[in-house]
Amino acid sequence: MAYVAVKGGEAAISAAHSWLAEARRGARDVPALELAQIKEQLSRAVDRVMAEGALYDRDLAALAIAQAQGDLIEAAFLLRAYRTTLPRLIDTDPVDTGAMLISRRVSAIFKDLPGGQRLGPTTDYTHRLLDFSLETAGAAPAPVPAAAVESIEKMPRVTDLLGAESLIENDPSGDETPRDLTMEPVEHPAPRDVRLQGLARGDEGFLLALGYSTQRGYGQNHPFVGELRVGEVPVSIVPPELGFAIEIGDVMLTECQMVNQFGGSKTAPPQFTRGYGLCFGHADRKAMAMSLVDRAMRAAELGEDASAPAQSVEFVLSHCDNIEATGFVEHLKLPHHVDFQSELETIRAMRAEARETLKRAEALGALKRDETKRESETP
Amino acid sequence: MKGYNFAYLDEQTKRMIRRAILKAVAIPGHQIPFASREMPLPYGWGTGGIQVTSAIIGPDDVLKVIDQGADDTTNAVSIRGFFGRVAGVRTTTHTAEASVIQTRHRIPETLLRPDQILVYQVPQPEPLYKLEPSRAATRRRHALAEYGEMHVRLYEDITRFGRVATAYDHPVMVNQRYLMSPSPIPAFDNPKMHRMPALQLFGAGREKRIYAVPPYTDVRSLDFEDHPFHPGRAPHCCELCGSTTSYLDEIIIDDKGGKMFACSDTDYCESNRSDAA
Amino acid sequence: MKYFAPGFASPTDAQGCFRGILQALSTPGVVVPFTRPVGPPPGLSAAAASVLLTLTDSSVSASLPEGDDAARDWLVFHAGVRLAAPDAADFVLARDHLDLRQLRQGTDDAPEDGATLVLDVASLEAGRLYRLTGPGIETERRVMLPLADGFVTAWRQQAQTAPRGVDVIFCHEARILGLPRSLKIEEI
Numbered sequence: 001m002a003y004v005a006v007k008g009g010e011a012a013i014s015a016a017h018s019w020l021a022e023a024r025r026g027a028r029d030v031p032a033l034e035l036a037q038i039k040e041q042l043s044r045a046v047d048r049v050m051a052e053g054a055l056y057d058r059d060l061a062a063l064a065i066a067q068a069q070g071d072l073i074e075a076a077f078l079l080r081a082y083r084t085t086l087p088r089l090i091d092t093d094p095v096d097t098g099a100m101l102i103s104r105r106v107s108a109i110f111k112d113l114p115g116g117q118r119l120g121p122t123t124d125y126t127h128r129l130l131d132f133s134l135e136t137a138g139a140a141p142a143p144v145p146a147a148a149v150e151s152i153e154k155m156p157r158v159t160d161l162l163g164a165e166s167l168i169e170n171d172p173s174g175d176e177t178p179r180d181l182t183m184e185p186v187e188h189p190a191p192r193d194v195r196l197q198g199l200a201r202g203d204e205g206f207l208l209a210l211g212y213s214t215q216r217g218y219g220q221n222h223p224f225v226g227e228l229r230v231g232e233v234p235v236s237i238v239p240p241e242l243g244f245a246i247e248i249g250d251v252m253l254t255e256c257q258m259v260n261q262f263g264g265s266k267t268a269p270p271q272f273t274r275g276y277g278l279c280f281g282h283a284d285r286k287a288m289a290m291s292l293v294d295r296a297m298r299a300a301e302l303g304e305d306a307s308a309p310a311q312s313v314e315f316v317l318s319h320c321d322n323i324e325a326t327g328f329v330e331h332l333k334l335p336h337h338v339d340f341q342s343e344l345e346t347i348r349a350m351r352a353e354a355r356e357t358l359k360r361a362e363a364l365g366a367l368k369r370d371e372t373k374r375e376s377e378t379p
Numbered sequence: 380m381k382g383y384n385f386a387y388l389d390e391q392t393k394r395m396i397r398r399a400i401l402k403a404v405a406i407p408g409h410q411i412p413f414a415s416r417e418m419p420l421p422y423g424w425g426t427g428g429i430q431v432t433s434a435i436i437g438p439d440d441v442l443k444v445i446d447q448g449a450d451d452t453t454n455a456v457s458i459r460g461f462f463g464r465v466a467g468v469r470t471t472t473h474t475a476e477a478s479v480i481q482t483r484h485r486i487p488e489t490l491l492r493p494d495q496i497l498v499y500q501v502p503q504p505e506p507l508y509k510l511e512p513s514r515a516a517t518r519r520r521h522a523l524a525e526y527g528e529m530h531v532r533l534y535e536d537i538t539r540f541g542r543v544a545t546a547y548d549h550p551v552m553v554n555q556r557y558l559m560s561p562s563p564i565p566a567f568d569n570p571k572m573h574r575m576p577a578l579q580l581f582g583a584g585r586e587k588r589i590y591a592v593p594p595y596t597d598v599r600s601l602d603f604e605d606h607p608f609h610p611g612r613a614p615h616c617c618e619l620c621g622s623t624t625s626y627l628d629e630i631i632i633d634d635k636g637g638k639m640f641a642c643s644d645t646d647y648c649e650s651n652r653s654d655a656a
Numbered sequence: 657m658k659y660f661a662p663g664f665a666s667p668t669d670a671q672g673c674f675r676g677i678l679q680a681l682s683t684p685g686v687v688v689p690f691t692r693p694v695g696p697p698p699g700l701s702a703a704a705a706s707v708l709l710t711l712t713d714s715s716v717s718a719s720l721p722e723g724d725d726a727a728r729d730w731l732v733f734h735a736g737v738r739l740a741a742p743d744a745a746d747f748v749l750a751r752d753h754l755d756l757r758q759l760r761q762g763t764d765d766a767p768e769d770g771a772t773l774v775l776d777v778a779s780l781e782a783g784r785l786y787r788l789t790g791p792g793i794e795t796e797r798r799v800m801l802p803l804a805d806g807f808v809t810a811w812r813q814q815a816q817t818a819p820r821g822v823d824v825i826f827c828h829e830a831r832i833l834g835l836p837r838s839l840k841i842e843e844i
Binding site for chain 2: 666667670671672674675677678681682683710711712713715716746764765767768770772791792793794818819823836837838
């Protein structure tokens, strides 16, 4: 049978895209998802995609989730690729999480504190029992009294309470302009501003596992949640034409201040050390994991032994970006037959050489046996 | 394409990449860090090569894109289509007609000319990465030209197998100074890099490095006096065009293990066949 | 109100100039014409203006000679480039000889941080005859270059601390000539 060189890659891709569109739509007798439904009712997915896509836009995140058929890493990739094309107009002022309009704020280190413990819309104390009433679409929850969903402004920071007694190390000074890890490639050892940026957009699962590892002994932090707060924070810019700040909107943020093992000695007064987590949306898990890993990565800076995976800055930052990771892992699907062919030829050649070597050895052995036999037979 | 700059990347990004390319040409074989962007294709699928091509390409260029030596492999089709959309450039499958050739894992069999640029897609730009995973550490090795470890590693193959076992991505010494990854081209292709008349540019998007080999530059595969570098090739001829010198793909043609060999470089093969016709 | 000569008419004009610069540094010693250079401000050749506008922006720094206000204002307006002293800048524009050793050399880890010197000269075909060898040149290239006294000595000294060093682009009217640091220059 004559071999005809295969063509048709273009047609195959086109057909694949058509099939993908079909699969994305699903059964036609089921109503198509509206982006508003994703935005409103899958808000935690939207939060995650904004965080890992490194772009705060709930509508775009909802679109990406729909386009990605719910694959959140694929959705984050769509947002990142879109982000690349956006013009960079201006950098905002640093947001003041102290001015947060708080919907949720808890602290594990004090039973009660100014502002109180406010649970907010948390799943923390739900019983993980599947709620089959959700099978009926449109089943509305019982209305909640207005006061219970009110957000509160300006709760003092728990870490400031510790700071007032100098029990916790100071926050590093905020005067320097932070580096932007999207504008300059990361060089190791990376400074803390670059590390925190990497973590903020890092894969939640990876950071969760690393944070968990520190709790199990791979780098010990003795962490306590000083404060976890969730709410809306105003964003402002100083346009050069105006010369003063104007607020341009709000973003929802989750901030975790982890209070960790104290440093110090007999002579240097000991203080608690900090771990910090901050991300878009309502994401306790991500912010907490981030703060554990942030603290772990400070091990060398704090004079601690730094041998655990979470403590290796280069290891963590090189592998926490799931868009990089999935690109490279999945690229193994691409044709590699040329390299494989060269491996095949190498292996075949080595095996042929090995056979030759073995044959010669056997021939030599047989020759020696003959000689020995003849010698023994010679009178 | 509406809403996007010519060749997709914004001018600021192109300038950043262009500056890196020029320094790369001035320091042959040295990896220049650059602020690689997320592209509409995934990291690991050619974003580095795409960014380099996007930064250099113009409306007068003719672009060829190959993967595994062929124009019609899926990712080559995808990338060629991308540039068709965002740059409107003329594309071709004929090596001789192209001014810019973006490639994954092969160097074309046809000798390239001084007016051509070869852009390689590089998954792992660091030739020492298997010996030392930390880039901070390998940066120092390159700074001090400390490459002894790699020689030892290759010699270990010789003591174990009787030969160097690197079938592809065999490291090269460029301009007698920098150890470089040629990208995962088969060892067979390495000699083509030596004093190539065309400019060779290398883009690694995920690892964020650009490097270059100017025309007519010394590129030598690492080897030893008693075990010189051997560019291997399947000991067959192409069943379609008869070539005994080109790199071959092995194709399984039935379920009894029947196989045939054909040129990996599809344009080269077709040209041979049409010349013969 | 200040009026500035316009910048590039389109991204493809900048791309065209970049390809010229790329060719000049990949094939050192060859005179490369710009086909669509930018209209220069007073005091700069079209080639020098094009090189600076092609390669600089707010993320790099440039040094221009004292008193070159028109050129400086033009470049800052169009490129948003940061101004810096000659020993610290990424791009250094000069008209006469500048001691290469005074410019940024880069480090062993990051030799690419070495500066790019843009020399706006009175002629590209003046001066003495030199033999150029190295990457980009098949055997050798003999060219007349308007090199100031001491340039070749400084170039040789630079080669001793290679790969650190400075790369040079000569400019005249709408043509350039490139000398990457990898080049060997010998007087004939």
